Structures are given as structure tokens and as C-alpha cells.
Amino acid sequence: MKRPQATIATVQPGSIADELGLAAGDVLLKIDGRPVEDLLDFQYLSASEHLTLLVCRAGEPTLFEIEKGSEDDLGLGFSQELFDGIRRCGNSCVFCFVHQNPRGLRRSLYVKDEDFRQSFLYGNYVTLTNLSRHDLDRIAAQRLSPLYVSVHATDPAVRNALLGRPSAPPLLPQLDFLAGHGVEFFAQVVLCPGLNDGPVFDRTLRDLERYPPNLRAIAVVPVGLTCHRERLPRLTPFDRALARRTVELCHARQAEYLGRFGTRLVFVADELYLTAGLPFPEARAYERFENVEDGVGMIPRFLRDLARALSRFRRVAPAGRRALIVTGRAA
Incomplete structure (x- = not known):
């Protein structure tokens, strides 16, 4: 260090x-x-x-x-916030977005950070794979809460394969420690078809059920793939049918968790609704929009805010006036 x-x-x-x-x-x-x-x-x-x-x-x-x-x-x-420098990621995740960047960008875009302090300060997701006992004790003593944890899978073998390391520290004991010391956290699951979806995803949700109220929310997002994947593992994008099954499973769990925990707990990325061809839930289904920076509820919140803004207009624009809204391809 x-x-x-x-x-x-x-x-x-x-x-x-x-x-x-x-x-x-x-x-x-x-x-x-x-x-x-x-x-x-x-x-x-x-x-x-x-x-x-x-x-x-x-x-x-x-x-x-x-x-x-x-x-x-x-x-x-x-002169800086981190006196010992930012901690770098030692994983080699099969879906790492840094590995999928094109060449020739500014150097900072190739930094793979894995720093629990950045997680607390800025909401960066971390896998917890580089935490020492000293780090865990410090998180508990200083109440560095909430943290943002990249879970992906609770099955150890599957998680190790996703992270690209043969023996990552077991995740659940780390989450047990955090919850046992009153530390809250958000979880993220990046779903890769054929790797951590289906029964593996079902187990992940079931394993995480023991952590509310310390577990504030689970963000479910599809793997993001770019055209810059030379010499990287072959991954399959979501199709309409799989996206629909995933959304339906999450909706079923939301109904269950709302009764058990008073929160829907699991929230689905906008991209999965678009891929599935399903309508977005109403805005209140996202509760506090706490996962919006992870692409969860960004479009519904925009539509809600747009409707509120339009309701304040007293006049209708003259006929023939046009407006342009720029979106991503998925929209």
C-alpha cells in the first residue's frame, strides 16, 4: 500500500x-x-x-x-482527498467498461478504481475484493455509510468467473460484517445472459433478502457492450424475450418485498424495459429514485419532470413549431 x-x-x-x-x-x-x-x-x-x-x-x-x-x-x-492515492481495481471483469473504451482517449478514462472511500464520497460501485481487515474495521468505526457494492452474483464460483479472478474474497461474510455494524449499502447486479441470469440471479436475490434495512436497494442492469471488445470474452446481449422474463421476475419480487420490507428493494434499469418492449412503471414505483445514476428510473423521472414543467405553461405553442429531443439508440 x-x-x-x-x-x-x-x-x-x-x-x-x-x-x-x-x-x-x-x-x-x-x-x-x-x-x-x-x-x-x-x-x-x-x-x-x-x-x-x-x-x-x-x-x-x-x-x-x-x-x-x-x-x-x-x-x-x-492538496488532495486521498493521501495515499486512489486504489486501483485488481479484477478483470468480463464486462469491464474500461476495457471496452476505444484507444486514444484521455488517460483518466482508463483508470480502474476500486476504492471504498470513493464509494462513500461519490457513489462509485466497488466489489470489496481489495478490502483488508483494517479497511473493514475503519468503515465500521467511522460509519462510512452508505457504500455502493457491485454484487453481480452471490454464487462464489459464478462471481469469481465474472470478476476474472480465481479466488475473490467471499462476498456474503463482508456484507454480514457491514450490516452487523450498521453500515448501509446499495447493491448492483450487472446481468450477463448465460452467466449470472436465470437461477443464479434468483439465488442472488434470495441471498440478499437478509440484509434490509441495511440494504437500501438492488439495481438490476443489463451488461453494456461496445464495439471495442477485441480479445475480450464473448458476451451475449439481452434479447426481447430474456429482458421480458427478467423484468417480470423483478416485478414479482417487488410485490413480495413491498409486503415484507416496506420497499420494492429491487429496481430495474430503463434499458431492460426498452429491450423488453414493456411500459415503464409509474414514477412512485421508483420510490426515492436512489438508483437513477445507475440508469434506473432516469427516463420515467424525466417524463415526470417534463409533464410537471409543461403543466406550468399557460399557452399552447403556435401550430407548426417543432422541438427536437435527443435520445440514445435504445429509446
């Missing part, structure tokens, strides 16, 4: 850090003897009323002892 480098970028005038003489370019090494891995760690560790800061100034370590109110901010700003 990369050694944390918490370089101070700014010092707020009149703050505790300013009174200590800290300056931009100094490096925060430890708080209370613990290395500071990222901004979240800093905020958590610096909340104490009594703490020590080990700071490197001009190559020399200096120890500061501080007494402050629990709400008092130290007044430090840093």
Missing part, C-alpha cells in the same frame, strides 16, 4: 493551525500516532478534544500537542 502523503495546501488565517505556525507545504504524518490516509481519516481523527499532530517541516518531524473544542476545526486544507 502506498504511504500516505498528507501535504498541507492551505492554512486558514486565525485558525489553530495558523497559531501553531503550520504552512502550506508541510506534511501531516500522524494524528495521535496514527497515519492519516485521507481527508475522511483526518476529519475523524481530528475531532478529538485532545490530540497530537506529527508534522514534517523542512524535512524535520515536529510534534504538536493540541487542546480544543470537539467542534473546533484545525483550519487545514490539503
